[in-house]
Amino acid sequence: MSAMTLVTSGELAQLNERSREIFRQIVESYLATGEPIGSRNISRLLPSTLSPASVRNVMQDLEMLGLVQAPHTSAGRMPTELGLRFFVDAMLEFGDLAAADRARIDAQVRASSRTLEGVLTEASTLLSGLSRGAGVVVTTKRDPRLKHLEFVRLEPTRALVVLVAEDGAVENRVVDIPLGLPTSALVEASNYLNARLRGRTLAELQVETQKELEAGRAELDTLTARVVADGLASWGGSGEGLPQQLIVRGQANLLEDLKAADDLERIRLLFADIEAKKDLIDLLGRAEAGDGVRIFIGSENKLFSLSGSSMIAAPFRDASQQIVGVLGVIGPTRLNYARVVPMVDYTARVVGRLLGG
Numbered sequence: 001m002s003a004m005t006l007v008t009s010g011e012l013a014q015l016n017e018r019s020r021e022i023f024r025q026i027v028e029s030y031l032a033t034g035e036p037i038g039s040r041n042i043s044r045l046l047p048s049t050l051s052p053a054s055v056r057n058v059m060q061d062l063e064m065l066g067l068v069q070a071p072h073t074s075a076g077r078m079p080t081e082l083g084l085r086f087f088v089d090a091m092l093e094f095g096d097l098a099a100a101d102r103a104r105i106d107a108q109v110r111a112s113s114r115t116l117e118g119v120l121t122e123a124s125t126l127l128s129g130l131s132r133g134a135g136v137v138v139t140t141k142r143d144p145r146l147k148h149l150e151f152v153r154l155e156p157t158r159a160l161v162v163l164v165a166e167d168g169a170v171e172n173r174v175v176d177i178p179l180g181l182p183t184s185a186l187v188e189a190s191n192y193l194n195a196r197l198r199g200r201t202l203a204e205l206q207v208e209t210q211k212e213l214e215a216g217r218a219e220l221d222t223l224t225a226r227v228v229a230d231g232l233a234s235w236g237g238s239g240e241g242l243p244q245q246l247i248v249r250g251q252a253n254l255l256e257d258l259k260a261a262d263d264l265e266r267i268r269l270l271f272a273d274i275e276a277k278k279d280l281i282d283l284l285g286r287a288e289a290g291d292g293v294r295i296f297i298g299s300e301n302k303l304f305s306l307s308g309s310s311m312i313a314a315p316f317r318d319a320s321q322q323i324v325g326v327l328g329v330i331g332p333t334r335l336n337y338a339r340v341v342p343m344v345d346y347t348a349r350v351v352g353r354l355l356g357g
Contacts, residue, residue, distance in 0.1 A: 015065075020091065021046060022058045026068055027079045027087045031334045036076030081298040081308070081333065088295055088337055097342040101130060105343075109350050115168040116144070116355070121247055123327055123351050128250025131340050133331030134274065136311075137247040138284040139324060144169060146197045146205065151186040151227075153177075159186060161231060166199070175231045178223055185224045192220060192228060206232045246277050254331065266332070269307035274330070279303045284326040287313035293345045298333055308333055312340050314348040319356040327351065 015023065025045050029037040039055035046055075059077050062068045067083035070076065079087065097105075105126060112122030120137045127135035144165035152160040157179050163171045177186070197205045213220075213229055220228065251274065254267050274280060283303050287294040293314045299305040312335065313328030327348055329340050 018048075018050070019058050019062065022055060023062055023067060023079075023083070023087070024091060026059070026062070026077050027083065027091075030078045031336060034332070034334050036071055036078040038076040041076075081300065084297050084310075084333055085300070088297070092337055094338055094341050097339075097346050101343060102346060104130070105347050105350055109347070109354060116165075117169055117245070117247075119351060119354055120245075120325065120327070121249070123347055124247045124249040127327065127329050127344065127347055128253055130343055131329045131331065131335070132250075132253045132256065133329045133335060133340070134251045134254055135247075135249045135327070136274075136280065136284065136313075136330055137325060137327040138281050139245045145199050145201055149190060149193050149197060151190045153183065153186060156180075159227075163202075175227075177227055181223055181227065185221070185227060188220065188224045189227045189231070192224070202232075246281055248274055266307050266309070270304070270309050270330070273303050273307055273309070276303070283311065284313055284328065287326045287328065288315050288323050291315075293341050295337065295341070310335050312337070312344050314344050316348040316352040316355070318352070324355065325351075 022042055025042045026037055029035070029041075039052040039059060042055050042059075043050050043052045059068060062083075063070070063077065066080055067086060068077040069080050071078060108126050109119060109123055112118045116139065120139065124135035124137045127133075129135075144167055146163060147166045148162075148164040150162040152162065154160050154174065157177060159175055159177045161173045161175055163173065165171075193205065193209070196208060200208070209228060209232055213225055251271065254270060280303060283296065283301055286296075286301075293312060296304065296311045296313070298308045298310065304311070309330055310333045311328055311330045313326050315323045315326050318324045328344055329335070331340075
């Protein structure tokens with residue numbers, strides 16, 4: 001059984017001040033350089049006089065607890081994933097975001113397109129630039145209020161439906177139509193729905209139209225009524241609104257500052273993780289579990305089990321205070337947590353205020 005499986009929260013909490021300070025120096029050095037640090041260098045950094053031999057003894061104790069490890073044959077130590085989790089949860093102090101960073105986030109997000117997609121694309125690009133990681137955003141439970149709808153015939157049995165939301169977002173969907181359906185029926189179906197959809201969500205439109213069709217109040221011929229009913233059923237799906245949208249920006253940042261061949265392999269695996277969109281969306285969805293920022297480190301989640309990466313994510317809300325998406329940053333486990341956590345939190349709040357009008 002490994003040392004990591006033996007450690008308990010009580011043992012971590014009982015680390016004395018000297019052990020905590022040496023552990024802090026190991027972690028902060030790793031976050032800054034990505035490299036292990038040796039006892040001689042740590043003894044120079046400590047505020048109190050402590051010999052390299054004494055530092056080595058403490059490092060061995062920390063290793064027995066599973067908090068640090070010696071990579072390969074190095075005499076230095078670096079934190080394990082457990083060590084990083086302990087550091088983030090129990091020792092890291094999150095300060096306020098710098099005024100310059102707050103001003104930049106405010107200005108760039110507010111200057112972006114007023115469409116939801118424009119705002120979120122700018123937010124992910126901004127987070128990528130500020131963190132030097134990959135910025136990610138996923139919108140969830142999105143069911144925007146509609147402005148216009150148009151049917152366009154593609155083939156004898158298929159039509160394109162163009163949905164325009166009040167925020168300017170456009171969604172195209174393909175629906176099946178009866179063979180031989182006249183163009184006039186598509187026009188009639190468009191007119192019927194446009195007369196009822198303005199300001200309504202797709203789910204609300206579906207409920208109202210279904211009631212009219214069932215009660216026989218809709219003045220539509222049989223074929224047109226079928227187009228309306230079948231179209232709404234296929235658009236509404238399972239009632240979850242429009243499909244989830246994933247935006248990823250700044251993956252190239254992850255290729256910077258690679259230190260060894262295994263770093264390159266880690267990034268290759270991370271890119272494969274990001275390409276697995278469903279798993280990434282599922283992971284981002286876990287950040288909806290509560291208010292505030294969530295931190296996922298390495299193999300704590302299956303998505304990053306191979307690449308050993310971290311993600312910092314926070315939910316954002318619409319005008320009715322409903323969670324409508326999650327944004328965050330993906331990077332190596334040596335992300336600058338103290339800076340990125342308040343950055344993600346503030347960006348989520350700015351996006352929420354903008355969506356709230």
